[in-house]
Amino acid sequence: xxxxxxxxxxxxxxxxxxxxxxxxxxxxxxxxxxxxxxxxxxxxxxxxxxxxxxxxxxxxxxxxxxxxxxxxxxxxxxxxxxxxxxxxxxxxxxxxxxxxxxxxxxxxxxxxxxxxxxxxxxxxxxxxxxxxxxxxxxxxxxxxxxxxxxxxxxxxxxxxxxxxxxxxxxxxxxxxxxxxxxxxxxxxxxxxxxxxxxxxxxxxxxxxxxxxxxxxxxxxxxxxxxxxxxxxxxxxxxxxxxxxxxxxxxxxxxxxxxxxxxxxxxxxxxxxxxxxxxxxxxxxxxxxxxxxxxxxxxxxxxxxxxxxxxxxxxxxxxxxxxxxxxxxx
Amino acid sequence: xxxxxxxxxxxxxxxxxxxxxxxxxxxxxxxxxxxxxxxxxxxxxxxxxxxxxxxxxxxxxxxxxxxxxxxxxxxxxxxxxxxxxxxxxxxxxxxxxxxxxxxxxxxxxxxxxxxxxxxxxxxxxxxxxxxxxxxxxxxxxxxxxxxxxxxxxxxxxxxxxxxxxxxxxxxxxxxxxxxxxxxxxxxxxxxxxxxxxxxxxxxxxxxxxxxxxx
Numbered sequence: 282x283x284x285x286x287x288x289x290x291x292x293x294x295x296x297x298x299x300x301x302x303x304x305x306x307x308x309x310x311x312x313x314x315x316x317x318x319x320x321x322x323x324x325x326x327x328x329x330x331x332x333x334x335x336x337x338x339x340x341x342x343x344x345x346x347x348x349x350x351x352x353x354x355x356x357x358x359x360x361x362x363x364x365x366x367x368x369x370x371x372x373x374x375x376x377x378x379x380x381x382x383x384x385x386x387x388x389x390x391x392x393x394x395x396x397x398x399x400x401x402x403x404x405x406x407x408x409x410x411x412x413x414x415x416x417x418x419x420x421x422x423x424x425x426x427x428x429x430x431x432x433x434x435x436x437x438x439x440x441x442x443x444x445x446x447x448x449x450x451x452x453x454x455x456x457x458x459x460x461x462x463x464x465x466x467x468x469x470x471x472x473x474x475x476x477x478x479x480x481x482x483x484x485x486x487x488x489x490x491x492x493x494x495x496x497x498x499x500x501x502x503x504x505x506x507x508x509x510x511x512x513x514x515x516x517x518x519x520x521x522x523x524x525x526x527x528x529x530x531x532x533x534x535x536x537x538x539x540x541x542x543x544x545x546x547x548x549x550x551x552x553x554x555x556x557x558x559x560x561x562x563x564x565x566x567x568x569x570x571x572x573x574x575x576x577x578x579x580x581x582x583x584x585x586x587x588x589x590x591x592x593x594x595x596x597x598x599x600x601x602x603x604x605x606x607x608x609x610x
Numbered sequence: 611x612x613x614x615x616x617x618x619x620x621x622x623x624x625x626x627x628x629x630x631x632x633x634x635x636x637x638x639x640x641x642x643x644x645x646x647x648x649x650x651x652x653x654x655x656x657x658x659x660x661x662x663x664x665x666x667x668x669x670x671x672x673x674x675x676x677x678x679x680x681x682x683x684x685x686x687x688x689x690x691x692x693x694x695x696x697x698x699x700x701x702x703x704x705x706x707x708x709x710x711x712x713x714x715x716x717x718x719x720x721x722x723x724x725x726x727x728x729x730x731x732x733x734x735x736x737x738x739x740x741x742x743x744x745x746x747x748x749x750x751x752x753x754x755x756x757x758x759x760x761x762x763x764x765x766x767x768x769x770x771x772x773x774x775x776x777x778x779x780x781x782x783x784x785x786x787x788x789x790x791x792x793x794x795x796x797x798x799x800x801x802x803x804x805x806x807x808x809x810x811x812x813x814x815x816x817x818x819x820x821x822x823x824x
Contacts, residue, residue, distance in 0.1 A: 430655075463786020481693070481773045484782075488682070494683040 291512070293579035306540040321607070323379030331536075331543040335409055336377055342537075343370040344394030344411035346401050349566045351509030352414050353391075369534070371430055376550040382581075386585065396536045400424050403535055410547070412536035414506060418580070426586070427533030428547030431560070433579045435526025436469055437505035439512065441493065442521045447500055453477040459489035459498040466503040473527055485513060494519055499569040504530060513571035516558050522573060531579065548581045612788045614797035625801050631697055631776055632763045638702025639762070640755075643709025648739055650714050658781035659688075661710070668707040674768050675699045681772040700760035705762045712754040749765035749820045756813030760806050777801055 299515040326333035334339045345353035345366045352364040375385035394413050396401050402408045403425045404598060414434070416428045438445050438458075447456065454476035460466040470477050481498050483489055489501040490511045501508065512520045535548050552606045554560035563574050614621070649661030668676070679690075679698045691699065720743050728738035770779035781798040785791045 312808075410663075438794050480775065484771065485774060491682045495682070495690060497685075 293405055320381045321379045331540055332377055332546055340388045340390050341374050342392055342408050343407040344392050344413055346413045347393045349414055351571060358605050365564060365567040368492055368567055369412050372554050372559050390420050403537055414532055415535050416530045417533040425535045426538050426544050427535055428544050429533035429551055429581055430531035430579045431551050433528040433530045434504055434506045434532060435467055437521040437526045438527040439501040439508045439520050439525060447523055449525040450474050453500060456500055457481060457498040458500045458502055459492050460502050461486055469528055470502055509571040511575050517572040548583055551581050613788050613793045617784055620780055621801055624763055624777045628766055628776040631766045635701035636759055636762055639705035639709050642706030643713050646710035649715035651717050653735055665707045665710050671684060673704045673765055676704055677768055677772055693772050693774045697774050707824055708758050713749045716751035717743055719750050720746045729812050752817045752820055761807055763806055768786045
């Protein structure tokens with residue numbers, strides 16, 4: 282018995298060594314060298330501002346999801362968090378610390394912030410900001426503030442690559458459509474395409490994808506961010522996105538309520554990333570790998586602050602746009 | 611409570627689906643069970659082996675695995691049936707293995723002299739099985755088959771994972787719609803009792819009618 286335990290241990294060690302040896306292949310190597318290697322000056326910030334505090338501390342703590350494919354997901358081999366949200370955080374970090382994108386990325390500490398704890402993490406100050414497929418809406422704006430949006434997600438439709446009959450939600454009338462049982466996605470389909478056949482629904486989206494592959498249903502519908510994950514898991518050979526979203530989920534960067542100077546800074550960084558191509562590059566090396574075309578970046582919403590929290594300076598507030606609506610596209 | 615009452619129509623429809631699914635599967639399971647049991651007592655060695663293989667395979671795989679494998683997996687080799695038919699096939703195949711064992715135990719209770727007498731008057735093996743052995747064997751296993759039917763009636767709730775709109779599927783949908791899990795699941799439990807309790811009574815009647823006076 283003892284002997285077999287030792288040999289089992291030896292086997293495990295050997296396996297671990299093999300895994301380590303073939304593990305860290307660097308996918309980053311094929312990045313376009315021009316903007317990735319471009320080094321920036323470390324900017325000067327007003328003393329006491331959030332940017333200044335982070336810069337002096339030397340690292341930035343960012344909340345993101347660890348289980349959202351293409352946006353924020355832990356790579357089981359390298360243990361790195363990868364995705365579009367993660368790349369946005371790195372771009373912002375570069376704006377704070379200067380240097381190249383890689384150098385700035387080293388100074389980002391990611392913290393897992395699943396949906397139910399995002400507001401609490403911001404309010405407690407355990408993160409500097411959150412990029413975690415975080416939909417901007419008025420309820421959330423009462424407790425946190427949002428920079429951005431930097432991406433607008435929405436409910437979309439996934440069909441087989443050779444299906445040209447479904448080009449929008451109205452085409453779902455009379456078609457078999459799969460979604461997860463009891464989800465808001467089903468309710469949205471019923472509202473937009475009342476004749477759609479929604480009799481087949483499962484407990485996970487991957488089962489809907491199987492049913493689509495087998496021809497049991499003609500379409501799968503839910504947020505496009507989930508659908509692109511399914512398309513990529515499959516390698517992009519079987520499924521495609523229709524690309525006509527019929528709901529609007531603007532993703533923003535969540536920060537502490539009332540920190541308008543930080544919000545302006547973040548909005549500036551997002552705008553800059555649109556102009557210098559780093560937003561596009563980030564999208565292409567994350568969500569784009571699932572065969573999703575890079576959309577037009579959404580214009581950031583510099584909404585007027587609806588009341589500052591105690592202690593925050595309001596002198597820097599330079600909000601120029603009209604009171605916000607969540608729809609920005 | 612009013613949550614359940616306001617969805618009575620949906621509950622009735624789902625109960626009907628559950629009943630249809632159970633009855634159709636049970637018919638298939640009985641056929642399979644008797645056939646496999648006759649294989650297992652057959653004088654032909656390959657048939658006995660096939661019967662044993664069938665019973666040991668399907669009795670020892672969870673029906674949930676069989677369902678998902680058949681519905682999602684067999685499509686890859688070109689087998690594609692609707693949700694309801696897939697569920698009937700899988701539940702019949704699964705329950706059939708248990709019925710086969712129940713019937714075989716019934717065959718073993720039939721006195722050896724019955725088979726010998728049948729052979730002595732010139733009946734072939736199939737004839738003696740169908741005319742002499744099985745009629746006596748099946749009578750003695752009515753209670754066992756009754757409890758297998760009751761188990762089947764509850765097992766078909768697994769078909770909810772392949773989107774058959776039976777009671778368990780309905781309960782998940784109604785909980786999502788209403789946000790009242792306690793009432794909905796209570797209603798679902800009551801609906802199952804309304805189906806399983808009469809079943810026990812019916813099999814009790816059959817048992818008394820078919821009992822052999824010894």
